[in-house]
Amino acid sequence: MAEATERLQRYLEDELGECRDEDVEQRLDELGTLEAALGPAQVDDELGVLSALANETRYTLARVLVAAGEELCVCELNAVVDVSESGLSHALSALVDAGLATGRKDGRWKKYRATNRAITLVTVLDGSVSDE
Amino acid sequence: MAEATERLQRYLEDELGECRDEDVEQRLDELGTLEAALGPAQVDDELGVLSALANETRYTLARVLVAAGEELCVCELNAVVDVSESGLSHALSALVDAGLATGRKDGRWKKYRATNRAITLVTVLDGSVSDE
DNA sequence: GCATTAATTGAGTATCTCTTCAACCGATGA
DNA sequence: TCATCGGTTGAAGAGATACTCAATTAATGC
Structure with missing residues (x-):
């Protein structure tokens, strides 16, 4: 034993x-x-979501997209985080991979919007951390 | 400009x-x-919570503590994750630091319990990831 | 077609993070 | 009081992550 x-x-x-x-x-x-109550696939998914949000750049982007309540252009998001254009792009695609944002090309601009998953999580986080 | x-x-x-x-x-x-809708301190706190959960070992511990609904002994938690005793201890103290668990010494045993914050977050994560 | 612009991709690198090992602390019991 | 047991702590190495730079794609306008 x-x-x-x-x-x-x-x-x-x-x-x-x-x-x-x-x-x-x-x-x-x-x-x-x-x-084992949750299947391994769902745990993986949840860990993916958590990892995507557990970074200042990406969490800021998620919060801003949720707060905006509408799609925002990459060139607008550039103003709210302090990384290079390339870093911003990497961050946004990580959010998309985790199901926290969707991207849409509009002419020469690209716009991103928060998903319902992102809205729920950001809202709950704000609530669960402020109250005690 | x-x-x-x-x-x-x-x-x-x-x-x-x-x-x-x-x-x-x-x-x-x-x-x-x-x-800037949230203060920097609150954002830090939320990032701390997210970082604490964004790891397989710690997320498993959080889920098990929440599912148990009661305090569990370190020696019991040892059975649900695949790390050394020392790794388990590090993981648990990270959860405590993030406000996701509390520890209590009981004679020679040490017991941990999920906080309300952990219960809320784990519950919402399960829900928000399973539905689409 | 060619130049310009918006954004993405991939490679490389510096930094952080997770885990283990070894030493340690505090409680229990001989 | 000393040995043992449960658990924690700190240091150190392997590995993962998050940036930036350079090159690339796709759309627009001349």
Whole structure:
């Protein structure tokens, strides 16, 4: 039996008074169930969204697009973040990949808009962090 | 006038038909307002939360703590993630720093519990990613 | 067609981040 | 009091990330 599992057994003994090998098995199973409640694909998707937002440049862009409530031109977004034109483009395509924005070409200009997913997340984040 | 601002001017000319310097100023101001709606401290806090969750180990721990609905011992959490004991400890303290979990010492065991902030965020993430 | 403009792509690099190892702290029990 | 056990801390290396620069694409206008 692995070292970590032995520790779990001692813990369960402490908590339950006694602890057979079956009890350890059952607890491991319960913990596995908690972890596996979401499919791996969905966890990956959620991690993708979180990673996309966990960066000052991209989070600022997401917040501005959400606050604007309409599509904004790349040349406008250039004014709100402090990176090169190329950096801005990389950031925007990361947001699109994560499903947080959509892009549309309009003549020689390119416009981006926040998705519903972005709106929900930015709104909830603002709320959940301001209240305590 | 900076290169990026000139481009914005041409864009506004395109959109509005005409564009004086004042119009550019006003648009820059509007964009600045969108960006500055949240204070820098709150943005930092939100970025901290996002960074804490944007990692497989820590996100798994957060999800399990939320799903458990009660405090769990470090020795139990050891079973749900695939890192060393030390890595687990680092991950948990990052969650605590971000306000996503709280820790409590109970005799020789240490127990962690999800905060309301964690519950809200994990719940919303699950919802916002599954629906489309 | 050719030049210009808006934006994207890819390569390269500096920086940050995650994980582990080793040493450590605090509580328990012999 | 000393050894053991649960867990944390700090340093260090491997790996991932986020920029910038240079080259490229696509659209517009001459």
